[in-house]
Amino acid sequence: MITIRQISEKEVPMSMLLHADPSEKCIDKYLPGSKCFGAFVENALVGVCVTNLNDADAWEIYNIVVIPEKQKQGFGKKLLEFVINYFEEIGAKSLELGTGTFGYQLLFYQRFGFRVESIRKNFFVDNYFEPIYEEGIQLKDMLRLSLKFNWPGT
Numbered sequence: 001m002i003t004i005r006q007i008s009e010k011e012v013p014m015s016m017l018l019h020a021d022p023s024e025k026c027i028d029k030y031l032p033g034s035k036c037f038g039a040f041v042e043n044a045l046v047g048v049c050v051t052n053l054n055d056a057d058a059w060e061i062y063n064i065v066v067i068p069e070k071q072k073q074g075f076g077k078k079l080l081e082f083v084i085n086y087f088e089e090i091g092a093k094s095l096e097l098g099t100g101t102f103g104y105q106l107l108f109y110q111r112f113g114f115r116v117e118s119i120r121k122n123f124f125v126d127n128y129f130e131p132i133y134e135e136g137i138q139l140k141d142m143l144r145l146s147l148k149f150n151w152p153g154t
Contacts, residue, residue, distance in 0.1 A: 002075060004082040007038040012048050020065035023128050030062040039066070039079045046070040047079045057093040080112060088149045095147045098123070100139040114145040
């Protein structure tokens with residue numbers, strides 16, 4: 001059984017975040033002051049979602065990860081569902097994120113209703129020291145995705 005709750009940024013292991021974002025330097029930029037959520041199985045942390053406020057009522061997912069041995073078991077889905085429901089309930093206008101232009105992550109987010117808002121050309125080339133490969137292809141551009149919540153006036 002999975003339990004998901006808000007956790008402190010100090011409870012988030014860097015080693016876990018590095019599975020989804022290979023740059024400790026980038027993580028060090030978005031982790032301070034973030035709102036984090038942990039997924040636990042039998043009191044063991046198996047997944048984390050790191051979010052931060054971008055502007056008025058628009059939150060961004062900077063990192064969402066499930067440890068490799070627990071992937072493809074529905075934990076990421078439950079974690080993202082929890083995070084989406086949390087931000088919708090607190091009145092956020094949207095939830096945003098950046099991801100590669102192809103691969104399972106893009107499909108994963110689209111299943112939850114995230115839509116492409118823009119493209120950041122060469123984001124992964126310009127912001128990461130080492131090239132990042134997905135399915136043998138180098139990631140270059142970032143897709144910016146957004147999930148808008150249906151509030152009056154939005």
